Amino acid sequence: MDHHPPPFFKRGPSTLARFAFFAALSIVLMVGDIYQNYLSVLRQGVAVIVSPLQRLANAPSELAERVGGFFISQAFLQRENDRLQQQELQHAAQLQGYQATQTENAHLRKLLDARQQSAQTLLLADVLYAGRDPFSHKIIADKGTVHGIATGQPAVDDIGVIGQVTRAYPFSSEITLLTDKDQAIPVEILRNGMRAIAFGQGADGTLGLAFTPMNADVQTGDVVVTSGIEGIYPAGLPVAVVSKIERNAAVAFARIICTPSAGVGLHKQVLVIVGDRRKEFQTLAAPLLEPPAKPVIKGKVKRGGGIAR
């Protein structure tokens, strides 16, 4: 073997220079991500590479689950079947009442000459994993833009709202949960119809009703539902239950803490509402929804501080 002298001068730029280059590039990316949405194309590109890897990483646990499901006991299945049948019966009874109400509602709406609310289409998505970022509450679902998911669509479970799609990639989507610090949802109190905005509180997994006056008629145990005012969440979906009220004279507003009613962050599957109402709303209010990557309601909060009153 012949030996070449080691290439002394073939190192390229110094490590420091390269580090400075990459650091600057990262900072540019971060700033770009915060202030503009130019980078969504780049992000989607990387997402296309990463999402098959995600699926591959999830494969073993999925397989284990399937194998585990195969060996489930007969007794367990029987019990579950019984329970589900009973539930089905109850639901059927409720549904009959619902149908009657709906016809009546349609009739009344016609009388009032009001706009008809179109039915919602639901899309079942599997949760790939919970976001690993300890600072935010997000889940990644396995359906994306090719399945009809778009940014801003609400996500629900069998009880109520759990969050909103904040980023839609071609084959997966990111759902920000209600408990995330940046997430807001317009709500009303079912008992008296008082409107408010619920904000996620971050770490402790609760919601807070913001901008509610001191003397607001709120009681512990009140059920909080979506108001449907902004046209993104359908009206009347359960959101939370008021669990604690603090009225401190030093602050202008009452501090109202709610516990989410839906299993936020518990599920393997979520339903995304792929409705037509949203599109209708978007064409109406397109100029209001400038930053589509952010939770869409944010802009509304700033504009309509009076909503809570």
Add this chain to the structure above:
Amino acid sequence: MALSLFIGLMLNLLPWSGIALLLRPDFVALILLFWSIREPRRMGLGVAWAMGLMIDVADGVLFGQNALAYSLAVYIALILHRRILLFSPWQQTFYALLLLLLLQFMTLLIRLATGAAFSGMSYFASSVTGALLWPLLTLLLQLPQKAEPKRDQI
């Protein structure tokens, strides 16, 4: 090397949750640091940066946040690699802990700057578990390297 990075990425993408997520070491960061200390010629900042971007997208966090943190940690590892290699395995573990803490601190700083709330000291737990994995990782990743010279001798 590429294979180990790929496995690291896979381990990071596994569906961790709850307390396991809190204790989960950042495998990608560990493997990046390992290679930048052992093979500084073949391990570049570019690789670290690209891996960081992938993690950013997979986690759905601010674009470029992990990329910056990884580049910083790998940069320091590249500068110090001669010194670190002289130490005993346990001292190396300590160094790895420092580097991982630095990496997490960097991420924390970026998050705080963009308005997130600090979630408590348990956030740093994954650095400790990561550092504890260091000796094991050294053993594992050096296995193929040790096997080679023997084959030549035969």
